[in-house]
Amino acid sequence: xxxxxxxxxxxxxxxxxxxxxxxxxxxxxxxxxxxxxxxxxxxxxxxxxxxxxxxxxxxxxxxxxxxxxxxxxxxxxxxxxxxxxxxxxxxxxxxxxxxxxxxxxxxxxxxxxxxxxxxxxxxxxxxxxxxxxxxxxxxxxxxxxxxxxxxxxxxxxxxxxxxxxxxxxxxxxxxxxxxxxxxxxxxx
Amino acid sequence: xxxxxxxxxxxxxxxxxxxxxxxxxxxxxxxxxxxxxxxxxxxxxxxxxxxxxxxxxxxxxxxxxxxxxxxxxxxxxxxxxxxxxxxxxxxxxxxxxxxxxxxxxxxxxxxxxxxxxxxxxxxxxx
Numbered sequence: 001x002x003x004x005x006x007x008x009x010x011x012x013x014x015x016x017x018x019x020x021x022x023x024x025x026x027x028x029x030x031x032x033x034x035x036x037x038x039x040x041x042x043x044x045x046x047x048x049x050x051x052x053x054x055x056x057x058x059x060x061x062x063x064x065x066x067x068x069x070x071x072x073x074x075x076x077x078x079x080x081x082x083x084x085x086x087x088x089x090x091x092x093x094x095x096x097x098x099x100x101x102x103x104x105x106x107x108x109x110x111x112x113x114x115x116x117x118x119x120x121x122x123x124x125x126x127x128x129x130x131x132x133x134x135x136x137x138x139x140x141x142x143x144x145x146x147x148x149x150x151x152x153x154x155x156x157x158x159x160x161x162x163x164x165x166x167x168x169x170x171x172x173x174x175x176x177x178x179x180x181x182x183x184x185x186x187x188x
Numbered sequence: 189x190x191x192x193x194x195x196x197x198x199x200x201x202x203x204x205x206x207x208x209x210x211x212x213x214x215x216x217x218x219x220x221x222x223x224x225x226x227x228x229x230x231x232x233x234x235x236x237x238x239x240x241x242x243x244x245x246x247x248x249x250x251x252x253x254x255x256x257x258x259x260x261x262x263x264x265x266x267x268x269x270x271x272x273x274x275x276x277x278x279x280x281x282x283x284x285x286x287x288x289x290x291x292x293x294x295x296x297x298x299x300x301x302x303x304x305x306x307x308x309x310x311x312x313x314x
Contacts, residue, residue: 121303124310127275128267136270140303150277155270168310175311 007166010134015160019173025094027177029170032087033160036105048072081106085159090170094177098139100156114139116181120150122174124167135164137171216241276302
């Protein structure tokens with residue numbers, strides 16, 4: 001069962017949240033950002049090539065033009081492979097753990113798995129980020145020695161930065177699964 | 189006790205500073221404008237170069253301008269990153285003691301854990 005809803009990110013770009021329930025204790029939440037726009041790609045390419053042509057007009061060296069083409073291609077590949085994140089997804093499997101996946105525009109996927117024993121809670125925290133106060137979802141990891149203390153904070157959906165309405169939906173879905181581990185029999 | 193009321197000592201300090209700052213300003217103007225030959229003829233030969241009468245104010249103003257940018261940068265650097273536990277708790281909250289609950293009294297002030305706050309805000313009341 002899958003459903004998709006449209007939201008806005010913290011900077012105003014449209015994002016889409018897709019919720020899939022695989023079973024009673026397994027849910028996948030994926031936030032997809034907009035694809036690379038043709039207009040921003042052509043704007044960046046034209047800017048670099050105009051600058052290179054201006055430099056060529058100054059110094060009469062044609063290597064500047066070939067270097068500009070090379071830099072544009074290399075920059076595009078690096079951007080698509082290391083910077084542009086298309087989709088971030090959260091797979092919550094009750095009693096097993098939480099898997100966080102980031103899919104880049106070039107197809108690369110980077111995954112992190114946190115086992116349920118380490119997860120204290122999934123909360124919406126607000127913090128100052130670059131002259132703005134934003135809400136963001138994060139996983140609180142607990143200390144093995146002191147179950148009450150939070151040892152680490154793992155922020156989620158860092159590149160798509162959904163707003164509070166989208167975060168509340170994700171929060172409610174996660175809490176429904178996390179509550180089940182309290183009622184389930186404890187295994188030590 | 190410390191109070192902002194005027195006192196005789198404060199009046200004397202204020203007047204001494206007033207005289208001192210006027211004296212310093214007149215001295216600076218003499219150093220900057222009076223020609224070197226006149227100062228030499230008076231016997232004052234060991235004053236710094238007049239170059240510094242222009243250079244020091246310029247240095248001061250550039251430092252003030254850089255100070256604005258530096259303060260902005262220091263603030264940004266000391267803001268806790270999104271993945272630090274300082275956004276959730278701090279030493280005072282970790283070491284706080286639970287006060288006993290008294291009937292019909294206002295509950296004592298304490299730091300509420302973030303999980304509880306989230307449940308109250310975002311989960312519908314049951």
